Amino acid sequence: MKRTFSHHLPPARAAASDAPGTDHRPAVPAARRALPRTTPPPELDYNGRRHRRAMDDATLREMARRVPAALLQTARLAWSVDRRMVLTILVSQLLSGLGTAVMLTAVARAMKPLVAGGTAAAKFHAAMPALIVAGVAMAVGSAAWIVADWATRRLNPQVASAADLTIVDLHMRAELSAYDQEGFKDRSQAAEIGALRAMDLADDAKTLTNGLVQLVSAASVLTVLHPLLLGVLMLSVIPRGLGGVIAARIDYRVHDRTLSARNVRGMMRWWLTTSELADEVRANTMRSYLYSWYRTMCDRVEGRELAGAGPYLKITLVAAALSGFFTLGMWASLAALVLTGQMALAMAGTAIVASQTAGRALNSIIRYGAVMFHHGLYLGDYHDFLSEVRTLTTARGTATVTAPKEIRLDDVAYTYPNKTSPALHKLSLTLRRGEVVALVGANGAGKSTLVRLLSALTLPTHGTVSWDGTDLAKADAESVWRHVGLVPQKYGHWPLAARENITLGQPHAHDHHDEEVWRAAEEVGMAAVLRELPDELGTLLARSVWGGHELSGGQWQRLACARALYRRPGLLILDEPTSEMDARGEHQLFRSLRRMAADRITLVVTHRLDNVKMADHIIVLDDGGIREQGTFDQLIAQEDSLLGELYALSQDR
Template identity: 30%
Template sequence: MIKSFASKVQKLSTNLNIIRILKLIGTASKKWMLISILFILIESALFYASIYLIKLLVDTLSKHGANNLKDEPMVVNLLLLAALSAILYVSVKAISAYIIEKQAAKVAEYVDDKIHRSAIALDLSFYESPEYFDILKRARDMGSDRPNLIVATMVDIAKNSVMLILIGSMLVSIDWRLFPILALFVIPTLWVRINFADIQNVLRLSQTALERKSGYMSSLITSDIHAKEIRGFGLGHYIRKKYVAIRLELLEGRLKISRQRTFKEIMTSSIATLGFFSCIAYIAIGSIRGTTSVGDIALFFIAFPQSFTILQNLSSGISTLYQNNIFVKSLFELFDLKSNLPEPAQPLPLPTAQQVDLELKQVNFIYPHATKPTLSNISLKLPAGKIVAIVGSNGAGKSTLMKLLCRLYDPTSGEITLDDKNIRNFSSTDYHKQICAVFQDFGKYNLSVADNIRFGDIHSLSRKPEEIVEAARNSGTDMFVDKFPEGYDTVMGRIFEDGHEVSIGQWQKLAIARAFYSNSRFIILDEATSALDARSEQELFDSLRERIGNRAALIISHRQSAVKHADYIYMLTEGCISESGTHEELLALKGTYYQLFNSKAGTT
């Protein structure tokens, strides 16, 4: 068992990475960490002093007798000092608890912010990976209370360790065998707790995917995203039953371990209690035989239960800390993740010319964990001042191409150039400002209309409110925003109070307004008019053509009405460019473009 216990301790230090946790706490609240250490030492010293003064008081009374008036001043002084140290002890303990709470709160806020910073820094590939979501789930499961618990537990372990040394020295002064015997009886309980904490952590790891699945089922029932379909198809109770089945499976796994742990803790706690009373019996017999002083007996009956409690608290604290190792480890796993899109050591400055082209040259792309290329040998150009279109059926690779242009992924081979310079040589932050994309699954932000539009150029501090109105006018958003009582301050959606829901077509116009508000050189619209009526779509493209200037626009669609007025069109078929030319030239070829848009298929 000793070898197994040592193995658990070694695993504890490896998994928890104590040094790194201390650095994290120090970074989050260095001042409060130092203050809490100081108060731990003061609190422990006062606790030791109050007990030792009581021992001296009992020794004085037993040595000279309670009726000896000559020793009355000494007795009174000892009483006063003991009372004062006790008062100071409880006062310092209360202040220490506040300090720990404040330190833990600062650590919690720091960890929460660092999780968000880490998530923001990662590229899109992580958000298409189940492994990443497992790590993120475990890291976020720390919640706001987990850092507090870790800080408080580590402080308690430090405090109990200091007190154990002080009180242990008292017990050793009575009889050196008392403390080792007591510790020996408490170790089995600690071993059982650490062992089952390890088992629970393994279970948590294996249950992460199921936990995420249950969370997804819960969100289907409670969120507004699928509310219409769930009620329309009567799916609520079916999904609820699946959710309950998953939760019961998770619960059964945890309860099975809890039953085993409870049984073994009863056994080890009984052993520890037996050791406790064995030590009491040893002292009691010693007092009868006159080998122990009255002061030592008083000290024993004060210090011994305290030391037993401290050892139990240490056991509980270490096992609690060990239990949290899966969350701490996942937290550091998240912090250690790095973007797959490397940043140049010395980024090139962005081109300053008025007319700049964006070009793909022999680009190939395979998604991570995939074997089949999604795009093969793609070469196309977005010239300044032109509208280019990409057409293709569903699954042809249009949205993937858009992700590459936005540098959400890098090509597997080939290159994308801006003004004949590989975009990898620019800072990704600078490059992203050159592209404004309206995705097919565009964001619907439950914030004000003004914020929804301002997100197109959120980093600029010199933009005027009138420019928001102009972007809304150019996209047709003003047609419904002007009817709102609060105008551009109206909160969109129904999640928050006073929110205003609109149709999907109006949401789409709002997303397009973001693109018009942007100062980017390139606008990419991915099926961005799919929810617009024919008139709104025509007005949008007329507006785009009129205001394009030196910017370039890329229209991605499978609708003829959205692409026929483009200056140049590329036909994408199964990840390859099969045809290219103007609308009239492609129709004349009577190839895949013609087949997609011929009169039999319709010209939507």
């Protein structure tokens, strides 16, 4: 399931235009009353349940064990992108803690003359040096915190970009077989969440470490004043901390149990609001059902969030009550120490300031410790996934290949991961430069798998595929792909200029002149269309962006073919290259293929059997094996020919 985060509120509950309006109760929106009853969407659940269990089992001890690991992972990631900012944050944190300690010590010194006998002027004059030190220390601490915040704001986007770039790069370098592994997509989604939360982790780590520094500073002062005070302070803060942990569990449980519903709702929302499907939604009267479906998903998310509000309130109230009870105990302890003469009044005033500082720091530690624990689970997913994908990246051999004159498949078979039956049975085949080869077969016959093997997008599980005698398993994959031009069934509508949509994939495309770009466009019949665009080759092809323009489906397909032809590849593979083209565009493309055939091996995968007549050689696949091969005339004349049967069916339409 594709992960799509959606933070949109439920759709506005305005009355639908086709609402019957039979119920006039103001509390029930008309849109809800108007829609017909439909089969509700199935309940969905996210596969990452181990995170739910981890949050449910989160104790202070478990958090204390796991949070340092999350801090270390965050520090390593931050250190790798900007060491100067990391050092700035660390130094600023230490200065902030030092400023707190100096300020509390200075306050203690200032309190003595302030509560002693004498005139107000004399008291103030005696306390002035200590007050100045306290003010300067407080200013230094505040300035250090501001600098740390500035450094974190500079570090955050770098951390987020580094995490995102790493995971995108590894996805693009992974073997295609990795995508076929069971659970790969789920693990990828969890890792993407970790990458998204990397920026939050950096900010949370700063706040958490600042709380630790402030706590150490304040606790040191309290311990010096009287060891009992630190223990009483801990009692006053721990209930709130435990309440924070339990509240975090509730929040996460609600988040986890609505994750799949929110993800699917987000995907559906895009489909409901994009212009790409607007015609189908309206003309086929899908609106009522789809809105009802979307409303049901909104209600489920809303209901579970509301259900979590009650327990959250109870836990928060109980934690606050216990914390308040123990806070009163701390004030009572201070009063008892002063009344019994075990602590001077001046020291009691300092203890109050220190306890407030330590309390805020401890609350911050508990709160952000729970947040770090939560985010750290996903950051762990991120690092685990990176380790996994690094072992699956395309790293085969070092042999360098050139544009092939001959491609041989010897006893080749391929079985997808977690499958028992092979997609391709053992087959042998030879393709030669100058040939136009047509690949024909029913859906699931193995055509796409064969294309992947010929172009080294994947390696056979049995046998060898070789270019001019070089086994592709021992060749550098990038050196192979430099000589491949591929037009797959699903090609990109890249939101780039028309020029880049043609030159995309060339390592030094900017060094080429536009004459070559125009030549590739002319070969597929796109030159006239591109010249009519406002900026010609410089026109942005993305209607959703201001100033962008859109092409038709057939024009996009021609552009994809131009992109492959521009590469002047040694192996040109076109998978259903004319499925969206008109007859003129189809004719022009195949005429260009015939004209340029001598310079390359050309493979065309098609279901349009009239097109296979132009091929020099036809390969018919059936159930993962070669059923027959030869010229069009040979196969049509052959008894029990599958091509002959399919061709006859195509002519009867």
